[in-house]
Amino acid sequence: MRSTHQEPRSSSSCAACKFLKRRCTPNCQFAPYFRSDEPKKFAKVHKVFGASNVSKILNEVAEEQREDTVNSLVYEAEVRLQDPVYGCIGAIASLQHRMVELQHDLLLARARLACSAAAAAASAAAVGFVVFGSFCSDAGDWRRRRWRRCGGGV
Amino acid sequence: MMTGAKGMASSSSTYNPPCAACKFLRRKCTAGCIFSGYFPPEEPQKFANVHKIFGASNVAKLLNDLLPHQRDDAVQSLAYEAEARVRDPVYGCVGAISFLQRQVDRLQKELDAANADLIRLAAASSPSVHMPPPPPHQRPAEFGRRFGNDGGGGGRFYQTPGYQITYNASPWADIYNPHGGGFDGNI
Secondary structure, three states: OOOOOOOOOOOOOOHHHHHHOOOOOOOOOOOOOOOOOOHHHHHHHHHHOOHHHHHHHHHHOOHHHHHHHHHHHHHHHHHHHHOOOOOHHHHHHHHHHHHHHHHHHHHHHHHHHHHHHHHHHHHHHHHHHHHHHHHHHHHHHHHHHHHHHOOOOO | OOOOOOOOOOOOOOOOOOOHHHHHHOOOOOOOOOOOOOOOOOOHHHHHHHHHHOOHHHHHHHHHOOOHHHHHHHHHHHHHHHHHHHHOOOOOOHHHHHHHHHHHHHHHHHHHHHHHHHHHHHHHHOOOOOOOOOOOOOOOOOHHHHHOOOOOOOOOOOOOOOOOOOOOOOOHHHHOOHHHOOOOOOO
16 A cells, blocks of 8 residues: 655745755755745856855854845855955955045035135125124214314314 | 885975865865855854855855956955845845944035034124025935835845945945944944
């Protein structure tokens, strides 16, 4: 009599098991992260890291961190395939370079801002002085005219 | 001088110790070993990390696909990434990319704000003078969309990188530049 005990099959294999041509079990470690409709995702990770190494890395991290782990491995694999010599290091170097450029530009812009603000403040103070001086002069003229009308001497 | 029946074999004038890879893999380090020269025996941890993360077979395939003058840089970058992944199994060196991208975004916003203030001051002091807008900022095409500005650790990595990072010199000068910050984000 044929044994009826068989390991249940999952309804569809995950991308990893399809790639590795093996049966995808319900507790497949890769299934939650490599869906069957994303075959290239696992192919890239497999090419750069290998299935065994990915499995070991996933076993090292807590379950709630595995999705982020897989996503970062996929990203790293994609970058390495695009740039086999430098991989992510090229991206890091580029970002560091850009950061230094921005820090320099920001320093310059703030220095210019400080100068412009100081110049604007000095200009406003000078205008105020001229206006006040003009007012004093007018006031003096008015007093002199009034003095003369009252019979005062020159 | 006594010699054996087979004669005394002349010893080679130079002795090449096995490379760190062959020592780790416990195999004979031959003259054509692909790892020899890139994994010196005095740096055993370097190959240990690379082997743990990438695997010897994958590294050998990658090096074989490169030109000889590119292999040293490739090994250095693999060693760097492997060490980063050993230190941070969840994000590896992608954590550093995410951190740097957030710094770049923050600096860009501050620069835009400073330039806007400069334009306002110039307009206020000389209303008749039309100030040209500041030049559009340049940013790596894919990083902003990929990592977002939510400031969250790690971000999301769902999009395929379509950028082309161009750099004239080896990136190692920037990586080790103390003013550019190190891997762990210390600026």
